[in-house]
Amino acid sequence: xxxxxxxxxxxxxxxxxxxxxxxLAPAQTRDLVLRAxxxxxxHVDTAQMYRNEREVxxxxxxxxxxxxxxxxxxxxxxxxxxHDDALAAFDRSLDELGLDVVDLFLIHWPLPAVGLYTQAWAxxxxxxxxxxxxxxxxxxxxxxxxxxxxxxxxxxxxxxQVESHPYLQQAEVRAFDAxxxxxxxxxxxxxxxxVLGDPVIAGVxxxxxxxxxxxxxRWHVQRGDVVFPKSATPARIVENADIFGFTLDDGDMRAIxxxxxxxxQGSHPDTExxxxx
Numbered sequence: 001x002x003x004x005x006x007x008x009x010x011x012x013x014x015x016x017x018x019x020x021x022x023x024l025a026p027a028q029t030r031d032l033v034l035r036a037x038x039x040x041x042x043h044v045d046t047a048q049m050y051r052n053e054r055e056v057x058x059x060x061x062x063x064x065x066x067x068x069x070x071x072x073x074x075x076x077x078x079x080x081x082x083h084d085d086a087l088a089a090f091d092r093s094l095d096e097l098g099l100d101v102v103d104l105f106l107i108h109w110p111l112p113a114v115g116l117y118t119q120a121w122a123x124x125x126x127x128x129x130x131x132x133x134x135x136x137x138x139x140x141x142x143x144x145x146x147x148x149x150x151x152x153x154x155x156x157x158x159x160x161q162v163e164s165h166p167y168l169q170q171a172e173v174r175a176f177d178a179x180x181x182x183x184x185x186x187x188x189x190x191x192x193x194x195v196l197g198d199p200v201i202a203g204v205x206x207x208x209x210x211x212x213x214x215x216x217x218r219w220h221v222q223r224g225d226v227v228f229p230k231s232a233t234p235a236r237i238v239e240n241a242d243i244f245g246f247t248l249d250d251g252d253m254r255a256i257x258x259x260x261x262x263x264x265q266g267s268h269p270d271t272e273x274x275x276x277x
Contacts, residue, residue, distance in 0.1 A: 002040075002244070003015045003016060003017045003040060003041070003042060003043075003241070003244070004016050004221075004244070006183060006224070006226065008135050008158040008159065008183060009156055009158055009181040009182070009183070010135055010158060012103070012134050012135045012158070014043065014071055014103075014104070014135075014159075014183070014226060015041075015042050015043035015071055015226075016221055016225075016226050016227065017041065017043065017217075017221070017226075017227055017229075017240075017241060017243070018041065018043035018044060018045045018071070018073070018185075018226060018227070018228045019033060019036035019041045019043065019044045019045065019228065019229075019230070019237070020045050020187065020228035020229060020230030021033065021044065021045060021046045021047075021050055021052055021056060021230065022047075022050055022187070022230055023050070023230070024050070024052055024230070024232060025052075026051060026052045026054070026055050027055075028232060029052040029055035029056060029059070030055040030056075030058045030059045030062070031059075032232060032234075032237070033055070033056055033059035033060075034059045034062060034063060035234050035237050036237050036241075037059070037063045037065060037070075039237050039238045039241045040241050041237075041241060042065075042069055042070055042071060043070075043071040043072075043073070043226075044056055044059070044060075044070070044071070044072055044073070045073045045074075045161075045187075045228050046072070046073065046074050046075075046097075047074055047075035047077070047106075047108055048074065048075060048076060048077035048080075048089060048092075048093055048108075049075065049077050049078070049108055049277050053074055053093055053096035053097050054096045054097070054098075056072070056074075056097060057096060057097035057098040057099060058098070060072065060097070060098070060099070061098060067099075070103075071103045071104070072097065072099065072102050072103050072104075073102070073103060073104040073105075073106065074093050074097065074102055074104075074105060074106075075105070075106040075107070075108040075139055076089055076090070076105070076106065076107050076108055076120060076124075077089060077108065077277070078108060078109055078111055078114075078274060078275045078276075078277055079275045079276070079277075080120075081107075081111060081114060081116035081117055081119060081120040082116055082119055082120075083119040083120070083122055083123045084123075086119070086120045086123035086124065087123050087126065087127070090105060090123070090124075090127050090132070090133075093105075094132065100132070101131065101132055101133065101134060102132070102133050102134070103133075103134045103135065104133065104134065104135045104136070104137060104158065104159065105124060105127060105128075105133040105135075105136050105137075106136070106137045106138055106139045106159070106161060107120050107121065107124065107137075107138045107139060107141075108139050108140070109139065109140045109267075109269065109272050110138070110140060110141050110142070110145040110269055111272065111273045111274075111275065112145065112269075112270060112273065113273040114273055114275065117138075117145065117148075117149070118148055118149065118152040118153070121138075121149050121152065121153050122152070122153065124136040124155075125153055125154060125155045128155060135158040135159070136155065136157065136158060137157040137158045137159035137160060137161070137182070137183075138157045138159070138160050138161075139160070139161040139162070139185075139187075140161070140162055140163070140267075140269040140272070141157075141160050141162075141269065142173065142269050142270060143172060143173065143176040145269065146160065146176060146177075146180070146182070150180065156180060156181055156182065157182050158182070158183060159182060159183045159184070159185050159226070160173065160177050160182050160183075160184055160185070161184075161185035161186075161187055161226075161228075162184065162185070162186070162187065162269075163186075163187055163188045163264060163265065163266050164184070164186035164187070164188070164189065164220070164225065165186070165188055165189050165190060165191035165194075165195055165216065165265075166191065166195045166198070166201065166216060166219065166256050166259040166260070167191050167194060167195055167259060167260065167261045167262075167263040168191070168260070168261070168262060168263055168264055168265075169257070169260040170184070171260070174223075174225075183225075183226060184224075184225045184226075185225060185226040185227070185228065186220050186225045186226070186227045186228065187228055187266075188265055188266060189216065189217060189220050189227045189228065189229055190213055190216055190217075190229065191263075191265055192265045194263075194265060195212075195216060195259070196212040196213060196216070197212075198212075198259060200255050200256065200258075200259060201215055201216060201256065201259075203255075204248065204252045204255060204256065207252070208246045208248070208252075209246075210243075210246060211239060213229070213236075213239065213240060214239065214240070214242065214243050215248070215252075215256075216256070217229055217240060217243045218243045218246065218247070218248055219248060219252075219253065219256045221243060221244075222247070222248055222253060
């Protein structure tokens with residue numbers, strides 16, 4: 001299986017399918033990431049907040065795969081938006097991962113009431129200039145947050161990773177990202193399972209002889225987003241990667257597009273301001 005790659009705005013290639021590690025217990029992370037590599041994934045997404053960076057790094061080291069074949073993303077914890085704190089936190093991530101360079105480093109949440117995300121972005125620009133992150137970006141940023149980053153900084157974020165699934169399609173965010181050359185990534189691409197029982201999705205899946213999860217993940221890929229399904233079940237890890245042998249037609253895509261409800265499963269970026277996560 002070959003997973004297609006997209007090109008970031010700085011020319012770096014990013015695999016379009018990644019393995020998400022949110023809420024994976026550290027004790028199981030190493031083995032599950034290795035299973036994902038065995039299933040063909042070459043992109044793994046972690047975060048300081050997940051507290052499993054060390055185990056992700058152990059899987060990278062144990063995989064036997066050339067480092068240049070793997071794409072590793074991690075994210076800045078909410079408590080470290082102040083400039084110097086962000087720099088120190090990044091150093092800790094490299095230590096935890098056991099890497100000299102990460103492929104992508106993101107600000108995890110904007111925390112608008114805290115109001116320090118432009119300081120954090122300035123730190124990320126320094127990290128990027130040092131070569132220790134091949135690309136930098138943001139996560140959960142709304143257009144107004146992104147506008148401030150674009151106005152305050154000199155580097156355009158490579159990606160914006162946001163909650164996105166058929167019930168929350170993020171048209172405004174995706175349009176803003178596209179205009180500015182920012183790639184949209186989808187976390188919670190299955191709506192934490194909420195979309196899998198939808199009869200429209202079931203019908204699309206049945207027409208193609210695939211599971212509802214595979215149909216939804218294929219929809220994400222055909223929209224042009226990077227997508228991160230997460231599972232702790234080995235069979236599901238394999239299933240979620242098996243989405244490149246079929247194509248949804250225009251009718252399938254329109255049917256899923258019509259399901260948008262602006263319905264979140266996670267926090268709203270305008271009101272998420274916790275620094276204790």
